[in-house]
Amino acid sequence: MYIIVVGGGRVGYYLTKELLEAGHEIVILEKNERRAHQIADELGSIVLNRDGCEGKHLAEAGANRASIVAAVTGDDEDNLVACQLAKHHFDVPRTIARVNNPKNEELFRHLGVDEVISPTRMALAAIEQDIPVHELLHLVQFKGGDLELLEAQISADSPAAGRRPTDIPLPEGCSLFVLIRGDAAQPIRPETVFQVGDKVLAISRTECELELRRQLIGSNDPVGSAAGGSS
Amino acid sequence: MRVIVVGCGRVGAGLAERLAREGNEVTVLDINTQAFNRLEPDFPGEAIRADGTDEDILRRAGTEGADMFFALTEGDNRNILAAQLAIETFRVPRVVAKVNDPVRAEAYTALGVATICRTRLMIDALGRHAGLEADPGASGVRSPLVQHEHHAPPAEQGVGAGPRGER
Numbered sequence: 001m002y003i004i005v006v007g008g009g010r011v012g013y014y015l016t017k018e019l020l021e022a023g024h025e026i027v028i029l030e031k032n033e034r035r036a037h038q039i040a041d042e043l044g045s046i047v048l049n050r051d052g053c054e055g056k057h058l059a060e061a062g063a064n065r066a067s068i069v070a071a072v073t074g075d076d077e078d079n080l081v082a083c084q085l086a087k088h089h090f091d092v093p094r095t096i097a098r099v100n101n102p103k104n105e106e107l108f109r110h111l112g113v114d115e116v117i118s119p120t121r122m123a124l125a126a127i128e129q130d131i132p133v134h135e136l137l138h139l140v141q142f143k144g145g146d147l148e149l150l151e152a153q154i155s156a157d158s159p160a161a162g163r164r165p166t167d168i169p170l171p172e173g174c175s176l177f178v179l180i181r182g183d184a185a186q187p188i189r190p191e192t193v194f195q196v197g198d199k200v201l202a203i204s205r206t207e208c209e210l211e212l213r214r215q216l217i218g219s220n221d222p223v224g225s226a227a228g229g230s231s
Numbered sequence: 232m233r234v235i236v237v238g239c240g241r242v243g244a245g246l247a248e249r250l251a252r253e254g255n256e257v258t259v260l261d262i263n264t265q266a267f268n269r270l271e272p273d274f275p276g277e278a279i280r281a282d283g284t285d286e287d288i289l290r291r292a293g294t295e296g297a298d299m300f301f302a303l304t305e306g307d308n309r310n311i312l313a314a315q316l317a318i319e320t321f322r323v324p325r326v327v328a329k330v331n332d333p334v335r336a337e338a339y340t341a342l343g344v345a346t347i348c349r350t351r352l353m354i355d356a357l358g359r360h361a362g363l364e365a366d367p368g369a370s371g372v373r374s375p376l377v378q379h380e381h382h383a384p385p386a387e388q389g390v391g392a393g394p395r396g397e398r
Contacts, residue, residue: 053307053308053335054332054334054335055334055335055338056334075308076284076312077284077306077308077309077311077312078308080308080311080312080315081307081308081311081312081335084338084342085335085338088338088341088342089338101285103285103286103287104286104312107286107315107316107319107320110319111315111319
């Protein structure tokens with residue numbers, strides 16, 4: 001596949017490296033001359049010292065035969081312009097933009113960027129997993145469906161503490177499947193008794209999340225914080 | 232009328248000043264406080280030090296319900312982003328972006344953003360001074376070629392094709 005990467009910062013560099021290793025044909029556009037030379041020294045002559053936001057430079061890079069343009073500079077506006085030019089002027093089938101301001105995600109999608117990646121949001125979600133603010137963590141949202149993988153921590157206030165899974169009225173469409181106690185994972189069996197400090201992994205339909213929260217964590221937590229990392 | 236000006240450079244400051252003196256309700260934004268020195272001390276509008284490409288900031292500045300929006304920073308791409316926010320998110324009826332790269336200006340005119348291109352304006356003005364024929368596509372604000380609602384790719388509007396005559 002022929003892929004054009006706009007921006008040779010850290011993200012662009014490592015992306016290009018991985019794509020090259022996977023056997024793709026890559027050109028990377030980096031407007032800073034020093035940085036362009038640096039990348040060329042390391043990755044070979046796949047660098048054009050050009051501004052990927054300029055139509056004629058995208059043309060020079062062969063944008064009209066590119067399958068993907070990935071704009072990953074540190075500036076949202078540059079990534080937007082590179083993607084819009086690629087899409088509307090060169091008919092590139094797939095454009096990917098990095099956004100640093102998470103508020104731009106929706107706008108960029110609306111403006112025709114096919115895939116919008118927000119490292120800020122990803123970092124936030126990852127950090128939230130380490131900070132016990134929300135006792136119900138969203139680990140994975142399964143693509144396409146409305147199922148998610150959640151982690152609930154059993155606290156002293158939790159109605160589930162000291163009880164067995166069979167004593168907990170779970171909403172339909174929810175399944176508890178793994179317990180993490182200390183450093184070990186164990187399957188949840190009918191005779192398992194939940195203890196304070198246990199982490200329970202559950203798969204739930206999005207609309208059952210509230211009920212699941214009530215059963216595993218308690219109802220003192222405001223509904224609003226159910227948003228977790230995926231809002 | 233309520234007017235938002237993003238970018239308080241010479242052009243932004245000058246325009247904000249004139250519009251405010253004419254009795255319009257003008258808010259000018261710039262990320263650099265020093266830029267506001269370009270405004271007269273008794274500037275009758277509002278000056279806010281903030282990033283005019285940020286949705287929340289534009290909302291707080293009153294972009295919702297504004298009648299006109301001018302994106303006049305030094306960065307073409309910043310202007311393009313701010314203008315598209317004004318059009319798509321805030322539905323401002325009259326939006327102009329300053330885009331100094333002629334190719335990019337043409338491309339965004341085709342995509343539904345009114346643009347003004349200093350490069351072409353000046354080349355045209357100087358060319359005429361030198362006795363060349365006027366470039367009709369260069370003068371003033373170039374209105375969008377498509378109405379902005381959906382970003383249908385403009386058929387056969389080759390944006391790289393260089394200056395053309397239509398307005």
